[in-house]
Each structure stands twice: as C-alpha cells, then as structure tokens.
Amino acid sequence: MRVLGIDPGLTRCGVGIVDVRRDRTATLVHVGVVRSPVDASVAERLAIIAAGIRVVLEEHRPEVVAVERVFAQQNRSTVMGTAQAAGVALLLAAEAGLPTATHTPSEVKAAITGYGSADKLQVQTMVARVLRLEELPRPADAADALALALCHAWRGAPAEAAADAALTPAQRAWAEAEKRTRNRGALAR
Known part of the structure; x- marks a missing residue:
C-alpha cells in the first residue's frame, strides 16, 4: 500500500510517502516539506501548500492519504493555520478520489514508538x-x-473500510473508475 502522510502547517507542511507491504515492512518513496513565506497572505500560503501537495499526488500516486488530526492548542492562530492546511490536504485527496484518514499526534507516536507522548527525536529515530x-x-x-503514513498503514485498514462502506454505489463506482484511470496513467509512464 502506498500512503501519503501529511503533517499540516502554514509555514511548513510535511509530506511523506511510504510503500508498506503486508508484513509491515516499509520503504521510503518521497519525503519533503512544502514551505510558504510568513509574510504572504493566508490565501497565498494555502495556494502554495495546495500546489506542493498536488505535485506530490501527481508524481507519486498514493493509494490513501493520512493527515494529522488538528487538536486544540493555546495559540489560536497556529491552530487555525494548521486546520486550514489540513482542510486543503483533505480536499485535494477527495478531488483525486483517494480515501483519507486522520490520526492524532498521540496515535501516531504510539504506533511508531510505542509511547503516545514520545518527543520529536524519538519519532525521527524510529x-x-x-x-x-x-x-x-x-x-x-x-x-x-x-510517521503519519506508517501509522496509517499499520493501523488504518479499519478506517479505510469504514470510509468505503460509507460511499454510495455511485460514489464507489466513480472512485473505482478514477483509480483505473490513475493506474493506466502510471502504466503509460
């Protein structure tokens, strides 16, 4: 399974893609950060983030997108920017016909390190x-x-099944047609 993980943010939006096999072994496909200038308007920053995510979606063709679930912080402007960037990521995935899931930071840390309060260095190391x-x-x-991509691949199957079950027959047919079109495009390369 190819999973795109997105750590949303207005200044730095992390993107990472992994291929994960059934035995849970994983391979790095792509990793990067989409950056936007702090002196640009929020609309311009979101457009830059959207363009960066679109490039990753088109170049690497993930099968599913996992986005960090926004949680309440004391700094409202930070949480608003993070929520807006997360919304852009979810919108782009939906437009591409990809299933999406959200995971909290503690879920991700627990999946990767075994400890839901792990620090940044522990997550990077694992x-x-x-x-x-x-x-x-x-x-x-x-x-x-x-880490989001790995967490989803290891823990996300129920969320994907639930999301697929929530689709109407017409939506499911449309999603399958979109996937066939993407696969044909990938084969042509």
Whole structure:
C-alpha cells in the first residue's frame, strides 16, 4: 500500500510517502516539506501548500492519504493555520478520489514508538529505523509526515473500510473508475 502522510502547517507542511507491504515492512518513496513565506497572505500560503501537495499526488500516486488530526492548542492562530492546511490536504485527496484518514499526534507516536507522548527525536529515530534510513529525516515536519503514513498503514485498514462502506454505489463506482484511470496513467509512464 502506498500512503501519503501529511503533517499540516502554514509555514511548513510535511509530506511523506511510504510503500508498506503486508508484513509491515516499509520503504521510503518521497519525503519533503512544502514551505510558504510568513509574510504572504493566508490565501497565498494555502495556494502554495495546495500546489506542493498536488505535485506530490501527481508524481507519486498514493493509494490513501493520512493527515494529522488538528487538536486544540493555546495559540489560536497556529491552530487555525494548521486546520486550514489540513482542510486543503483533505480536499485535494477527495478531488483525486483517494480515501483519507486522520490520526492524532498521540496515535501516531504510539504506533511508531510505542509511547503516545514520545518527543520529536524519538519519532525521527524510529522512522529512520523502520525505513532503514542512514540519517534522521529532517525537519521534524517531514519525519512526522512519514510517521503519519506508517501509522496509517499499520493501523488504518479499519478506517479505510469504514470510509468505503460509507460511499454510495455511485460514489464507489466513480472512485473505482478514477483509480483505473490513475493506474493506466502510471502504466503509460
């Protein structure tokens, strides 16, 4: 399964794609960060993030998208920007006909490190170990995106099944047609 993990943010939006086999072994496909300038308007920043995510979706053709679930923070402007970036990511996945899931930071940390309150370094270290990377993925937003993708691949099957079950027959047929079109495009390359 190819999973795109997105750690949403207005300044830095982490994106990470992994291929995960049935035996839970994983391979790094892509990792990066979409950055937007802090002095740009929110609309411009969201457009930059959307463009960056679109490129990743088109180039790497994930099968599912996992986005960090926004949680309440004390800094309202930070939470608003994170929520807006998450909304953009979910919208783009829906437009591409991809199933989506959200996972809380503690769910991701528990899946990757075994401890829901792990720090950034622990997450980076375990992501590097799982993906057999020589260096820790940096910045932390990139590592978090990879952790989201791994978490979803390891824990997300029920969420995908529930999402698929919620589709009407017409929506399911449309999603299957979109997937066939994407697969034909991938074969033509």
